Amino acid sequence: MDKVVRSADEAVADIGEGASLAVGGFGLSGVPETLIRALFQQGAGRLSVVSNNCGVDGGGLGVLLAAGRIARVTGSYVGENKEFARQYLFGELEVELVPQGTLAERLRAGGCGIPAFFTPAGVGTLVADGGLPWRYAADGGMAVASPPKEVRAFDGRDHVLERGITTDFALVRAARGDRHGNLVFTKAARNFNPLAAMAGRVTVAEVEELVEPGALDPDSVHLPGVFVRRVVVLTAEQAADKPIEKRMVRTS
Template structure:
């Protein structure tokens, strides 16, 4: 039952080239930076990543992106990452953009063993009708487009079929966690981390505070340990190293 690993490097040792990853985080909140750094140091490449966004230049998943380690991204937001946009538009990166709520539900559904579901989100757009550029060619033409999705009417309203997402691994960050893998997330970090953790066949969690089993009450736990296979305890310095995406100050 003790799922704690001594180092982040040990926790990601079997993530091989071409693996698929669900990665938690919302903007720069709750991003598993230590695990991402360990994966970068390992040299793993050709990754297919599912995440709300792909970090920013030089931080979060942007570290792997800058190094050319990511082959495909499924996400909902390009954000402030100029390298992400450059790689996508130049044909170096395949990108599947998904409405944010749909992405969240696809991850949750995959983790819950639900293969697919219907949603009205995206009906009447290229999300449902197909034709969204997934990959550009080097000459700027569109090389791969999204397919048309199955639709069905419920209660006189059209819905589109979306598939649940499962991945080989998931990397997440939690505020508190115990040795059994029970996790608590804080504020904006709770947006995508629990869902990403559910979707991974092997989920690795870095925790800012590691506690003993029994210290967390059932009411506190946001994600039960059944979804988590490995836990890495962060040092106080690692736990406190949190970047601000956009700093605003008063005169």
């Protein structure tokens, strides 16, 4: 039952070439930075990543992206990651853009064993009708376009069929965890982390604080250990490394 491994390097050692990953975080909040950097050092490439966004230039998944190690991204937001935008527009990266709520539900559905579900989000748009550019060609045209999806009416309202998402691995970050893999997240850092963890067949969690089994109030656990395979305990320095995407200060 003890799921603690000795290091982040050990935790990601078996992530192979072409693996699919669900990665927690929103912007730079709750991003498993230590695991991502360990994966960067490990060297796996041609990765398919499912995450709300792909980090920023030089941070989060942006580290893997800049090294050309990501082949496909399923996400909701390009943001201010200039390298992400450049690779997508120049046909170097395949990108499936998904409405944010739909992405969250696709991850949850995959983790719950639900193969697909209907949602009204995206009906009447290219999300349902197909034709979104997944990959651009060198001349700026579309090399790969999204396919049309099934649309069905329920109670007089159209809904589009969306598939659940499961991945080979998941990388997440939690504030507290125990040796059984039970996790607690803090405030905004909770974001996509529980959902990404549910979707991974092998989920690796980096935790800022490790406690012994029984120390966590069961009512406070956000993700039960059944979804977690490995736990990496962060050093004090790693736990304190929480970059801010946009630092705002008051002018008066």
